[in-house]
Amino acid sequence: MSISRKAALAGVYEHPLRWAPHKTQYQIMAESARGALDDAGLSIKDVGGLFTSGVGGMGIIALAEHLNLNPDFLDSNSIGGSSFVSHTAHAAAAIAAGYCDVALILYGSKWSSDRFAVGTGGGGSGDPPEQFEGCYGPTTVGAYALAAQRHIYEFGTTSEQLAEIAVTTRKHASLNPHAKFRDLISVDDVLASREVSSPLHLLDCCMISDGGGALVVTSAERARDLRKKPVYLLSAAESCAHTSAGMRDITDAAAKQSGPKAMARAGVSHSDFDMAMIYDSFTITVCITLESLGFCQKGEGGAYVQNGRIGLGGELPINTDGGGLSSNHPGMRGIFLVIEAVKQLRGECGERQVKDCALAFCHGTGGTLGLRHSGASLVLGV
Numbered sequence: 001m002s003i004s005r006k007a008a009l010a011g012v013y014e015h016p017l018r019w020a021p022h023k024t025q026y027q028i029m030a031e032s033a034r035g036a037l038d039d040a041g042l043s044i045k046d047v048g049g050l051f052t053s054g055v056g057g058m059g060i061i062a063l064a065e066h067l068n069l070n071p072d073f074l075d076s077n078s079i080g081g082s083s084f085v086s087h088t089a090h091a092a093a094a095i096a097a098g099y100c101d102v103a104l105i106l107y108g109s110k111w112s113s114d115r116f117a118v119g120t121g122g123g124g125s126g127d128p129p130e131q132f133e134g135c136y137g138p139t140t141v142g143a144y145a146l147a148a149q150r151h152i153y154e155f156g157t158t159s160e161q162l163a164e165i166a167v168t169t170r171k172h173a174s175l176n177p178h179a180k181f182r183d184l185i186s187v188d189d190v191l192a193s194r195e196v197s198s199p200l201h202l203l204d205c206c207m208i209s210d211g212g213g214a215l216v217v218t219s220a221e222r223a224r225d226l227r228k229k230p231v232y233l234l235s236a237a238e239s240c241a242h243t244s245a246g247m248r249d250i251t252d253a254a255a256k257q258s259g260p261k262a263m264a265r266a267g268v269s270h271s272d273f274d275m276a277m278i279y280d281s282f283t284i285t286v287c288i289t290l291e292s293l294g295f296c297q298k299g300e301g302g303a304y305v306q307n308g309r310i311g312l313g314g315e316l317p318i319n320t321d322g323g324g325l326s327s328n329h330p331g332m333r334g335i336f337l338v339i340e341a342v343k344q345l346r347g348e349c350g351e352r353q354v355k356d357c358a359l360a361f362c363h364g365t366g367g368t369l370g371l372r373h374s375g376a377s378l379v380l381g382v
Contacts, residue, residue: 080366173322
């Protein structure tokens with residue numbers, strides 16, 4: 001069943017707070033829900049499908065109670081940071097199948113104010129593969145650093161090239177009034193920041209913040225009569241990558257599977273995109289993901305991100321909100337990829353607006369490069 005142009009994103013909202021010790025996780029989600037529904041010109045009574053992740057166990061039911069919702073369709077699929085990108089596709093499929101007409105996708109987190117140091121400890125969830133790894137004390141940043149080390153060794157990528165990603169993203173954040181970090185930085189600043197896990201420096205790493213957001217997905221027909229210009233879901237694809245019984249290339253990402261499929265399903269090619277939102281947990285994540293998606297050849301990611309190519313006015317502006325490196329990263333960031341892409345396609349981004357933006361690519365990554373992770377890709381257009 002094709003979902004192309006059968007559903008549209010009709011409302012989006014990004015919670016403005018990056019530090020919210022005075023709010024609960026559910027408050028952040030409820031306020032985000034209200035904002036996205038108002039953006040679409042709908043009310044909570046219109047919602048028939050509820051999607052979320054990061055609430056633990058059967059938290060989606062408690063969330064429904066908090067919102068006083070009795071939805072016809074629920075999805076709390078959790079595949080890490082890409083969850084909300086995949087939820088967008090699942091919502092479109094549910095709408096196309098007639099299970100609901102309006103879907104609400106929510107995320108809220110207080111990982112910063114709750115002092116949750118994500119990615120710094122080992123142990124994992126105790127799943128069978130992690131029992132073999134946990135005794136060695138792996139960390140998230142350590143695994144990404146290992147992928148970066150291998151990329152540098154195998155392809156000659158430099159720390160200066162990776163730093164360009166952080167510098168460009170910070171330029172975009174300087175144009176976003178809600179971004180947590182807005183002061184401009186240089187390549188030298190990135191290299192001078194303390195080394196967290198060789199070769200990654202502090203400014204190569206995403207922040208930990210509070211935050212949340214919401215998406216409203218509805219049928220294309222209904223979206224045409226709502227408050228804002230609809231942004232259509234043209235295609236989607238999902239994937240996962242793991243250690244493959246010891247045969248894993250840690251410089252590949254799950255994006256290698258989902259990206260080309262999403263583009264093929266939409267009938268578009270790399271040169272058609274006006275911008276892209278690429279999960280940026282670390283600078284190396286962006287480099288490897290761009291290669292795996294096919295925007296450049298394997299091993300050429302370092303060179304690809306130089307000379308303004310991924311900045312505003314460049315060939316492929318990415319992470320125009322400032323990304324997880326500079327705007328926000330409250331544990332999982334996939335929902336913000338979609339929010340920013342929708343705003344760009346509507347022409348609502350002010351100083352950071354991509355000129356004549358008509359086609360956007362979103363790719364979320366959840367988990368850990370080099371070990372096991374998910375990938376979810378969306379093609380969005382007007």
